Amino acid sequence: MFKSIFIKYVSVFMCIIVVCIFLLASIIATIINTYGTNQRLSTLSFACSSMSDFITDDYDTANTRNFSEYLYENEAAIHPVMNLLSGNIGNMLVFITDTDGNVTVSGGSTGIVLETEVVFNADGEYSVPSELITQLCDDKELSVTGDLDGFFVTENIVSAKAIYDNNHVFLGAVFVCSTDNGVDALMVDMNKAILISGLWIMLAALVATYFISERLVAPIREMKRAAEAFEKGHFDVRINVIGNDEIAGLSEAFNSMAQSLEELEDMRRSFLANVSHELRTPMTTIVGFVDSILDGAIPPDKHEYYLGVISDEVKRLSRLVTSLLDISRMQAGEKKFNMQTFDVCETARQVLISFEQRIDEKKLDVFFDCDDDNIDVFADPDAIHQVIYNLCENGIKFANEGGKYGIAIKKLSSKQVEISVFDEGLGIKEDELKYVFDRFYKSDKSRGLDKTGVGLGLYIVRTIIEAHGETIHAESEYGKWCKFVFTLPVEAPKK
Numbered sequence: 001m002f003k004s005i006f007i008k009y010v011s012v013f014m015c016i017i018v019v020c021i022f023l024l025a026s027i028i029a030t031i032i033n034t035y036g037t038n039q040r041l042s043t044l045s046f047a048c049s050s051m052s053d054f055i056t057d058d059y060d061t062a063n064t065r066n067f068s069e070y071l072y073e074n075e076a077a078i079h080p081v082m083n084l085l086s087g088n089i090g091n092m093l094v095f096i097t098d099t100d101g102n103v104t105v106s107g108g109s110t111g112i113v114l115e116t117e118v119v120f121n122a123d124g125e126y127s128v129p130s131e132l133i134t135q136l137c138d139d140k141e142l143s144v145t146g147d148l149d150g151f152f153v154t155e156n157i158v159s160a161k162a163i164y165d166n167n168h169v170f171l172g173a174v175f176v177c178s179t180d181n182g183v184d185a186l187m188v189d190m191n192k193a194i195l196i197s198g199l200w201i202m203l204a205a206l207v208a209t210y211f212i213s214e215r216l217v218a219p220i221r222e223m224k225r226a227a228e229a230f231e232k233g234h235f236d237v238r239i240n241v242i243g244n245d246e247i248a249g250l251s252e253a254f255n256s257m258a259q260s261l262e263e264l265e266d267m268r269r270s271f272l273a274n275v276s277h278e279l280r281t282p283m284t285t286i287v288g289f290v291d292s293i294l295d296g297a298i299p300p301d302k303h304e305y306y307l308g309v310i311s312d313e314v315k316r317l318s319r320l321v322t323s324l325l326d327i328s329r330m331q332a333g334e335k336k337f338n339m340q341t342f343d344v345c346e347t348a349r350q351v352l353i354s355f356e357q358r359i360d361e362k363k364l365d366v367f368f369d370c371d372d373d374n375i376d377v378f379a380d381p382d383a384i385h386q387v388i389y390n391l392c393e394n395g396i397k398f399a400n401e402g403g404k405y406g407i408a409i410k411k412l413s414s415k416q417v418e419i420s421v422f423d424e425g426l427g428i429k430e431d432e433l434k435y436v437f438d439r440f441y442k443s444d445k446s447r448g449l450d451k452t453g454v455g456l457g458l459y460i461v462r463t464i465i466e467a468h469g470e471t472i473h474a475e476s477e478y479g480k481w482c483k484f485v486f487t488l489p490v491e492a493p494k495k
Helices: 005-060 067-071 075-089 130-139 184-231 246-295 300-332 344-354 356-362 381-399 430-435 457-467
Strands: 093-097 103-108 143-145 156-164 170-178 340-343 365-370 376-379 404-411 416-424 472-475 481-489
Touching: 005 075, 005 143, 005 156, 005 170, 005 184, 067 075, 075 093, 075 340, 093 365, 093 472, 130 143, 130 156, 130 381, 170 376, 184 246, 246 300, 300 344, 340 344, 340 365, 340 472, 344 365, 344 404, 344 416, 356 381, 376 381, 376 481, 381 404, 381 416, 381 457, 381 481, 404 430, 430 472, 457 481
Parallel strands: 365 404
Antiparallel strands: 093 103, 093 170, 143 156, 156 170, 340 376, 404 416, 416 481, 472 481
16 A cells, blocks of 8 residues: 555645644644633633622612522512623623522523532532632632532633721632633634645645655666566666756766666676687687698698697786686685785886797897885786786887886885886877787787787786776877776775
8 A cells, every 4th residue: 555655645634734734733722721821810700800899889789688598588689780790791600609609699501500419409509619718718719620529510711809897807708710712713813824825735735745756666667678678688777967966966866877787787797798709719719720630631740740830829818717717716805815914015126027039139228217226016926927927918018119128116105115117119109008918909909919818917016906996007108109007905905
């Protein structure tokens, strides 16, 4: 039922709105009821004082000194005053009690019913709780809200005042009561207004929630469709990026991921094609020459030459397989680097010495620049030897005869060393620099200078350097020179 985001949002928002409206209505109702009750108490208190003053003044001029007799004899005069007060104020009961709390005279609204079954005494008279009479004797007047311990059928707002003669003798009490605080009609109108407003708010929230959820869900739907397309191998699908909020950021990240997946898929296909080509080429050569020798198509005096060609192709095939295995182990994290501190200058010297014969053959102008005789780095000695070896071999291969060639090592800071391998030669075109570290990439497409390479050397170099947490890049001016630059840490990184 609640699978849809829209339904979930609507359910949550509607619950919040209903709770808020209920709380708002409750707070407003409490405030209005309190205000109405206070106003009604003030009105009843005024009416009570007026009635008390009338009784006191009239009693002083009466011939009798018995208060009960006075009330009995003057009931006809007292009732019109009670009815007048009730008529002016509305829905109000006025009654007078004697000193024992027995109701002797009552008047006003007939809508207020006395609970005869609860308080009807043996003499057939209504009587208020004695506690109220005692309290009136002490406090002179009081205002309460309630049923007076069952005296009234329903809750009433009550104002009472004690009656004293001129000698301050307690004679009885005047009670003015009302069940209406004067705001019932207002409360009905207010509840209607809140209900209508709440319905409009819910409608507005429903519309707003639809557009908000649609704004959130639409990109997710697109991502779902794109993911389903990815599952089928279609990585060219992209989603629209709208705005610059978190959803837009997620969309951009998704498109970036899709781009990476597409490039990875292209690389995978290219890798398979290149591996197939690189494996097939030497194998075709080997099979062709072997068959020719076996068939007698190649004269015996040429066998040694062609067996040498076959040997070179076998070695090339072996290098390819070895390189592929190294790459596979590094990418799988199976190749463990033996990290230690060693002299990188000495490693570079050893690599240069190993190429002495090839350097002499090309009559290269060799230089070796090092800030100090010994510069220590923290890395895997064998892996860095392979990096420098591959770069030096690559430089010698493409250097011009008699051109400048060498290695420079310098400290960038107390924590990092930079190593660069330079050669004057063919160089690399600017638009090809970003591809030189890709698998099977060869800038010498014709293989005129690189007949034995398989296009994995620089890729292995980059993989090793990145495994050390460092960077490598190539710089070149096509037709003039080329330089490969990488960095190494001086000490172990802090954990």
